[in-house]
Amino acid sequence: MDAETFRRLGHQLVDWVADYREGLGARPVMSRVRPGEIRARFASTPPEPGGGLPAALARLEADVMPGITHWNHPAFFAYFPSNTSYASVLADLVSSGLGVQGMSWQTSPAATELEEVVLDWLRQLLGLSPAWTGVVQDTASSATLCALLCARERTTDHAQRRGGLQEGGAPLVVYTSAQAHSSVEKAVRLAGFGIEHLRSIDTDAVHAMRPDALAGALRADVAAGRRPCAIVATVGTTNTTAVDPLEPIAALAGEHGAWLHVDAALAGSAMILPECRVHWAGIEHADSLVTNPHKWLGVGFDFSAYYVRDPALLVRVMSTDPVYLRTAQDDAVKNYRDWHIPLGRRFRALKLWFLLLDEGAEGLRARLRRDLALAGTLAGWADGAPGWERLAPVPFQTVCLRHVPPRLAGDEPALARHNREIARRVNESGEAYLTPSTLGERGMLRVSVGAERTGPADVERLWALLRRTAAEVEAEG
Numbered sequence: 001m002d003a004e005t006f007r008r009l010g011h012q013l014v015d016w017v018a019d020y021r022e023g024l025g026a027r028p029v030m031s032r033v034r035p036g037e038i039r040a041r042f043a044s045t046p047p048e049p050g051g052g053l054p055a056a057l058a059r060l061e062a063d064v065m066p067g068i069t070h071w072n073h074p075a076f077f078a079y080f081p082s083n084t085s086y087a088s089v090l091a092d093l094v095s096s097g098l099g100v101q102g103m104s105w106q107t108s109p110a111a112t113e114l115e116e117v118v119l120d121w122l123r124q125l126l127g128l129s130p131a132w133t134g135v136v137q138d139t140a141s142s143a144t145l146c147a148l149l150c151a152r153e154r155t156t157d158h159a160q161r162r163g164g165l166q167e168g169g170a171p172l173v174v175y176t177s178a179q180a181h182s183s184v185e186k187a188v189r190l191a192g193f194g195i196e197h198l199r200s201i202d203t204d205a206v207h208a209m210r211p212d213a214l215a216g217a218l219r220a221d222v223a224a225g226r227r228p229c230a231i232v233a234t235v236g237t238t239n240t241t242a243v244d245p246l247e248p249i250a251a252l253a254g255e256h257g258a259w260l261h262v263d264a265a266l267a268g269s270a271m272i273l274p275e276c277r278v279h280w281a282g283i284e285h286a287d288s289l290v291t292n293p294h295k296w297l298g299v300g301f302d303f304s305a306y307y308v309r310d311p312a313l314l315v316r317v318m319s320t321d322p323v324y325l326r327t328a329q330d331d332a333v334k335n336y337r338d339w340h341i342p343l344g345r346r347f348r349a350l351k352l353w354f355l356l357l358d359e360g361a362e363g364l365r366a367r368l369r370r371d372l373a374l375a376g377t378l379a380g381w382a383d384g385a386p387g388w389e390r391l392a393p394v395p396f397q398t399v400c401l402r403h404v405p406p407r408l409a410g411d412e413p414a415l416a417r418h419n420r421e422i423a424r425r426v427n428e429s430g431e432a433y434l435t436p437s438t439l440g441e442r443g444m445l446r447v448s449v450g451a452e453r454t455g456p457a458d459v460e461r462l463w464a465l466l467r468r469t470a471a472e473v474e475a476e477g
């Protein structure tokens, strides 16, 4: 492709993205295609002649868009938000345009140094002390795996540099709440602890980890000759955004010499609001934390911020030193390839920089406060409506509720079916998209507010849709 064609197609595509964003509200939120439907629109063999790209715009609309679920839609209330601001889209364009691979400082000093700058800005915005140093990772799952690898190495005095886990010794144990994200279990398996050495700690009435249950599990393992290695606490669980109490958990971690990793994948963003920081009181006692600006904050996927208190330990665990990667500046700079699992890395720092330039910290705070207020309004409507029940507190922007028609009250399996059917109809209507879930045996509708374009009218429409759909399902009995 020559530069003129790139310019022409590039301008067309920027227009196309802007048109898409501005017209989003008219599209069904959840894709309605059936499995295999998109694949069938494409040839089964690759094109031999080139020159087909100018037709891509039409093909995008005809053959790709039907298979898109619109995460930036104002009626997107599913999972957690994954906002990709316009600023972030432009930053990705710059990153691709530069084509930088920033594995070492020398391979593009700006990629490393801008990342240092924006992660320190983010640290300040989150109210964290200067004791924390950050690195951009792809996802929270990877960051949590890094945390558990570091915990393993700290407890075993870097056994990976000798016989690794095959040296033997007393089993290492990891503790997390029964409501922790599945990435914790995955990291435990991948890091070689073995699932038998993951303790799933009971939660209390508000679905947060019970420190007394954690203390009991730690005591039992120590008595049995096992080694407590790491505790993963969650601030903002995936199901209900419950908050594990960090102060008592950190005290137990200190008592047992266990690593404390805090998963604040969603709720970390809320800590740019001073009034939310009460939810992670005790964070300064943790060894590591992860938060995903690629969820609520508006930095397009992927951008996960992993902060540690002991970067030297992280580097010792993650580094390799092959001769072909050495550079003259190694002693004076950060080589971020040694701060995570992959070697190569994109210039992701641009996305947070552009977002902050565009919205400013003030703009981000205003948007998050809007979302907290919208979630509070929906929670209030659910609390005041006969036949509706809220299942969890709303510390952030996610509301867990269910419809309880008197006919089904007390019959949990029937209530779970009833609410699943409401969710199915809402999602298939295309008017909104939410996540059906369960809390124990109780079925629920999980409404996660926070898409960039969601406003009061969208939440009002959702509430009307929920009530209408619940009445329809109930009428059909």
Ligand code: PLP
Pocket: 080, 138, 139, 140, 141, 142, 181, 183, 234, 236, 237, 238, 263, 264, 265, 266, 292, 304
């Ligand atoms: N931790 C929590 C609390 C989450 O809610 C999620 C995803 O929603 C994750 C971890 C995993 O995030 P990622 O997709 O960045 O791995």
